[in-house]
Amino acid sequence: MKTTTSIVAGLVAPVVAQYKPVVSSKELVGLVNTEELVAGAQDLYDIAKANGNTRAFGSPGHNATVEYIFEALVETGYYDVYKQPFVELYEDAQVDFSVDGVEYAARYLTYSPSGDLDKPLIGISNIGCTLEDYPTSVTGNIAFIKRGECSFAQKATNAKTAGASGVIIYNHLNETLSGTLGEPGDWLPTASVEYGPGQAILAQLSGSNSTTASLTIDVVQENRTTYNVIAETKEGDHNNVLMLGAHTDSVPAGPGINDDGSGTIGILTVAKHLAGFSVKNAVRFGFWSAEEFGLLGSYHYLKTLNGTLAGNATEVGKLRAYLNFDMIASPNYALGVLDGDGSTFNLSGPAGSATIQKDFISFFASQNKSTVASEYSGRSDYAAFLDNGIPSGGVDTGAEGLKTEEEAVLFGGEAGVAYDINYHLIGDTVDNLALDAFLWNTQAIADATARYALDFGDIPKPNQTTEARKRNVEKSRLRRALESVPKRVSGLGKRHGGCVHDVKTEL
Structure with a gap:
């Protein structure tokens, strides 16, 4: 992982305690609570309100968001943390x-x-x-x-x-x-x-x-300098890394507390609680900037990790799985799991993605919760990881698409109404969050983190041959080119076609 142009905090963090219990799903999931999630979401909303009611990348509100995340991670003493600067229009x-x-x-x-x-x-x-x-x-x-x-x-x-x-x-x-x-x-x-x-x-x-x-x-x-925040556990096998990500920026029009303050706080909460445990596999968290302008932060990260988009197999090959969390508390939610096996949308992820999907579904089933499939549309930050052949998955609760009759039966809410009526609007505040979905999805994040921090199971290492990487890039570009009408997917049809998670190029 290249850090030569980054702001590093790992060396000044407190010393990690010598003994910590091995992480377990039951214990990590049990630490997640609604009060903490709401408090984190309120912190982001307070930041937005103090800075023009927006957290768009490069703005004072987003810069304050970056500092909030960075300081929270450094305070744990458990991670090597750095800010990765880049400039975008x-x-x-x-x-x-x-x-x-x-x-x-x-x-x-x-x-x-x-x-x-x-x-x-x-x-x-x-x-x-x-x-x-x-x-x-x-x-x-x-x-x-x-x-x-x-x-x-x-x-x-x-x-x-x-x-x-x-x-x-x-x-x-x-x-x-x-x-x-x-x-x-x-x-x-x-x-x-x-x-x-x-x-x-x-x-x-x-x-x-x-x-x-x-x-x-x-x-x-205008050109703006902005930052990804990357944090990796100091312990664990750094050649077999679990990575989780969420984007930290809002659209200019609003505070972005569901999109994607919910995902940001979800993974940050799990990161803070994970600090109380030991892990076998290293766990890396990516807090992406400029997602709303075309997945810019996540693509920048993969490009610098590789040297080129489909380049250095060594660093990319260390990423055993990537989990993405974009809009996990939509008010008219459906509990969506990315369609890793392609059985619903006929667009599968790299080998191992089906296992990630199955594991998420199994966790929700253990909590007596139904799920529906979400398409790999390329509308959120997992797109860059798909391009590099990294097994990818995640959960979401829907954006601008309309809830179906079947989903209303499964999850309640109102059919024919958008999953998030405040999507990319000024009304995307703390009051816009479905707190039950917020809790359940963050618990799912905790379960997956504990699971893969110990054992990736039958998720294979990414195929990092040159030809395989080229095929993955072309396959993902085709996937994004196929995107048309809004679907019940996380994020926006961003410039990449949503979470820019909102900007459509077609239809």
């Missing part, structure tokens, strides 16, 4: 949008430029995925395009080719939409509206021969 925008004087909430698509337009709004027939869909009247005006069937980038490219001056994409599904144009480019000012406003605007278009839209997008871009 931060982008946000203010959007004002109205149609014939009626104002509507709108979001810009990532990589959209700034713009100030006051032009006729032209409805696009079909779905806007071919040039033939665009009438000549769109020239110089704003194209109003339905979401679906092709990428936002393709729609925006077609609109520009047809001569439009701006683009509004309206959601055809009654759920939250955050989107991206995929990469920097010579784009038109592009924004999106939700299903309700979209239907209202369609009614305005159908009832008028001339409909004028005003669209103002004010984009802020």
